[in-house]
Amino acid sequence: MKNENGGDLKGYFADETGLINKFSEKLSYIKKCDSSNFSDVGCWYSNGLKQLNGVDYTGFNSAGQSALILNNGTYLRFIGTDLATCNNHNFYVTEPDGGGLCGYLLVDVNGAVKPPNTIGKDAFIVYILKGNTAPGGTLDDRAGSCTSSSLGWSCAAEYLYE
Numbered sequence: 101m102k103n104e105n106g107g108d109l110k111g112y113f114a115d116e117t118g119l120i121n122k123f124s125e126k127l128s129y130i131k132k133c134d135s136s137n138f139s140d141v142g143c144w145y146s147n148g149l150k151q152l153n154g155v156d157y158t159g160f161n162s163a164g165q166s167a168l169i170l171n172n173g174t175y176l177r178f179i180g181t182d183l184a185t186c187n188n189h190n191f192y193v194t195e196p197d198g199g200g201l202c203g204y205l206l207v208d209v210n211g212a213v214k215p216p217n218t219i220g221k222d223a224f225i226v227y228i229l230k231g232n233t234a235p236g237g238t239l240d241d242r243a244g245s246c247t248s249s250s251l252g253w254s255c256a257a258e259y260l261y262e
Contacts (some may be wrong), residue, residue, distance in 0.1 A: 110186055110202070111184055112183075115183060117166065118243060120178045120234065131168060132167075133169070144167075149217050151218070153251065157251070176206070178203065182203075186198075186201065186202035201227055202230060207222075209222050225253050
């Protein structure tokens with residue numbers, strides 16, 4: 101995608117609809133979820149999402165969001181934070197060249213319907229940055245640690261790299 105946009109993702113996604121549309125062009129999926137069908141089975145966590153420390157996570161709601169359910173059952177939720185400039189430095193990460201966050205993906209490897217629906221166990225974050233993507237727990241990620249008392253956002257890097 102960044103090659104289609106002159107080498108980075110700044111301004112590539114017009115809005116969250118553009119974000120999911122660009123990804124859906126590249127991925128095989130069985131369902132596209134948006135505000136018209138987000139209450140459908142599989143489009144959102146009907147039994148909630150938990151943090152790694154066992155506490156209910158209430159940071160997301162289903163309003164105005166978009167998601168894909170991939171052919172293998174993986175759930176991808178798309179969240180844009182600064183799609184126009186990719187310069188959000190207030191969230192969690194900064195690229196080595198100073199670039200900021202465009203948005204992020206919530207990835208639930210076994211889907212939003214199958215348990216445990218727990219951040220750091222089967223649900224992870226992937227940052228969409230100006231120049232690349234990065235799993236939660238990399239760069240100067242301030243999302244915390246990957247311990248049983250944490251929220252779990254930093255576990256993606258630990259599982260991928262260790």
